Amino acid sequence: MIAAAIQRERSRAGKSLTALAAEAGIAKSTLSQLEAGNGNPSVETLWALAAALDVPLSLLFETEAPATKLVRAGEGDVLESEQSDFSAVLLSRCPPHVRRDVYRVVMQPGEVRRAQPHPRGTVEHMLVCAGQMRVGPLGQEEVLLAGDYYSYPGDHPHSYEALEPDTLFMMVMEAP
Amino acid sequence: MIAAAIQRERSRAGKSLTALAAEAGIAKSTLSQLEAGNGNPSVETLWALAAALDVPLSLLFETEAPATKLVRAGEGDVLESEQSDFSAVLLSRCPPHVRRDVYRVVMQPGEVRRAQPHPRGTVEHMLVCAGQMRVGPLGQEEVLLAGDYYSYPGDHPHSYEALEPDTLFMMVMEAP
DNA sequence: CCCATGCGTTCGTCAAGTCGAACAGTAGGA
DNA sequence: TCCTACTGTTCGACTTGACGAACGCATGGG
Numbered sequence: 029m030i031a032a033a034i035q036r037e038r039s040r041a042g043k044s045l046t047a048l049a050a051e052a053g054i055a056k057s058t059l060s061q062l063e064a065g066n067g068n069p070s071v072e073t074l075w076a077l078a079a080a081l082d083v084p085l086s087l088l089f090e091t092e093a094p095a096t097k098l099v100r101a102g103e104g105d106v107l108e109s110e111q112s113d114f115s116a117v118l119l120s121r122c123p124p125h126v127r128r129d130v131y132r133v134v135m136q137p138g139e140v141r142r143a144q145p146h147p148r149g150t151v152e153h154m155l156v157c158a159g160q161m162r163v164g165p166l167g168q169e170e171v172l173l174a175g176d177y178y179s180y181p182g183d184h185p186h187s188y189e190a191l192e193p194d195t196l197f198m199m200v201m202e203a204p
Numbered sequence: 205m206i207a208a209a210i211q212r213e214r215s216r217a218g219k220s221l222t223a224l225a226a227e228a229g230i231a232k233s234t235l236s237q238l239e240a241g242n243g244n245p246s247v248e249t250l251w252a253l254a255a256a257l258d259v260p261l262s263l264l265f266e267t268e269a270p271a272t273k274l275v276r277a278g279e280g281d282v283l284e285s286e287q288s289d290f291s292a293v294l295l296s297r298c299p300p301h302v303r304r305d306v307y308r309v310v311m312q313p314g315e316v317r318r319a320q321p322h323p324r325g326t327v328e329h330m331l332v333c334a335g336q337m338r339v340g341p342l343g344q345e346e347v348l349l350a351g352d353y354y355s356y357p358g359d360h361p362h363s364y365e366a367l368e369p370d371t372l373f374m375m376v377m378e379a380p
Numbered sequence: 381c382c383c384a385t386g387c388g389t390t391c392g393t394c395a396a397g398t399c400g401a402a403c404a405g406t407a408g409g410a
Numbered sequence: 411t412c413c414t415a416c417t418g419t420t421c422g423a424c425t426t427g428a429c430g431a432a433c434g435c436a437t438g439g440g
Contacts, residue, residue, distance in 0.1 A: 030247065045388060055429045060389060067427065068248045070397080071206065155374045157333035157350065174333065175372060196351060198331050198374050221418060231399045236419060243397070246427080 030074075031065040033088045037081050038063075052080035131199040135161065135190035150182035151202040159195025163188050172197075206250075207241040213257050214239075228256035307375040311337065311366035326358035327378040335371025339364050348373075 038048050045063070049056035053076055061067050078085040135141075140162075154163055156172045163178060164170050165186045170178050180186065182201070214224050221239070225232035230252055237243050254261040311317075330339055332348045339354065340346050341362045346354050356362065358377070 044386080046386080056388075057390080057430075058428050061427085064389090068246045070244045070246050070427070071250065072244045073428075074247065155333070157331070157372075157374075196333075198333075200376060220416080222416075232418080233400075233420080234398055237397090240419090246397070249398080 030069070030088055031063050034059075034077060035063045037083055037088065041081055043081075048077070048080055052076040131201060133197055133199050135159075135188065135195045135197070136193055137190045137195075141188040151179060152182040152186075153177070153179040153200035153202065155198045155200075157196040157198060159190060159192040159197075161188065161190050161192075161195050161197065206245070207239050210235075210253060211239050213259055217257055219257075224253070224256055228252040307377060309373055309375050311335075311364065311371045311373070312369055313366045313371075317364040327355060328358040328362075329353070329355040329376035329378065331374045331376075333372040333374060335366060335368040335373075337364065337366050337368075337371050337373065 038045070041048075043051070045059055046056050049059040052059070054073055058067075058069075058073065059077070062069055062073075074085060074088060078088060154161075154172065155177045156174050158174050160171065160173055162169050162171050163186070165180050169187065170176075171191070172178055214221070217224075219227070221235055222232050225235040228235070230249055234243075234245075234249065235253070238245055238249075250261060330337075330348065331353045332350050334350050336347065336349055338345050338347050339362070341356050344356065345363065346352075347367070348354055
């Protein structure tokens with residue numbers, strides 16, 4: 029499981045086993061065994077690998093990439109409250125080892141804003157406060173109204189487009 | 205460095221070294237040495253500990269806690285765009301190794317909702333989409349209008365109160 | 381052809397992490 | 411007081427991860 033992650037990240041970085049072992053300062057035999065699934069590395073070893081791969085250590089524990097999630101205003105599992113004047117929807121539970129920066133964005137209608145992909149593993153969360161917008165990965169764009177929530181991978185080409193003046197939304201940018 | 209984190213989390217969970225070691229299925233001698241700073245544990249050991257502590261493994265690599273921050277609608281450092289129809293404000297940059305769960309909340313006026321403190325290090329981020337509310341730590345409550353942002357420690361007594369019907373806001377709950 | 385250089389694997393050796401038991405210290409009852 | 415139950419510590423024995431050298435295997439000049 030960690031084995032696969034190491035192999036994945038190494039091939040993504042285009043490094044050979046020998047080269048990575050050298051950069052990380054560990055024996056290539058060690059790395060070989062790790063990728064073979066034999067072993068239970070020490071944190072020191074993993075730290076060296078993560079540093080050499082220039083990825084957060086967390087990434088070596090992940091298994092899969094996320095997909096999109098759309099929660100319309102009024103939808104979603106409601107967390108009930110003792111007091112009936114309060115209702116909350118958990119839109120996204122944070123996976124371990126990610127950063128989530130919070131933005132407030134105002135956007136005007138105009139041409140479609142096409143974003144070049146962000147670093148691998150990035151996820152964007154959009155919650156529309158006012159107005160109307162179309163947003164999402166290529167081919168999976170959605171029209172969001174006030175109260176709608178949509179999250180999708182940010183490491184694929186995607187676009188933003190305000191459909192009303194002064195469209196206001198909250199964006200949580202998630203990076204591994 | 206990992207030593208302090210383990211000790212911190214263990215005391216936060218209110219477990220004894222002996223009990224934690226038993227739950228995690230590791231020798232208490234091992235845990236003792238880890239907390240003493242001697243050692244370079246294997247992932248298996250850390251996984252067992254994180255599971256027994258019921259925290260993400262990331263948490264064992266340390267964290268920090270902030271204070272309150274209020275950004276009124278229209279305030280904040282604007283991230284300029286090449287396209288003038290787009291403006292974003294970075295409300296909160298995520299510190300390393302914290303979890304941030306995203307909620308959408310609808311609240312009705314009524315009695316003040318007093319929250320018992322969440323676990324140590326918790327931070328709440330509120331962005332009001334519609335309506336009006338009063339929220340914040342005891343003695344530092346603020347009235348927020350649509351577009352206002354407020355963040356504050358969640359590990360101190362604090363309260364929520366909607367001032368208009370169907371007050372809609374986004375809450376990002378941050379946990380170390 | 382043959383040697384060089386790269387790849388990733390397997391092997392024996394050594395150091396280090398993990399274990400379980402025995403240890404000292406503190407409370408709290410009977 | 412003695413006993414019990416708990417705290418966290420230190421010790422030797424065992425297990426295992428990390429190392430470095432040697433291996434088999436490809437590729438590409440000279």
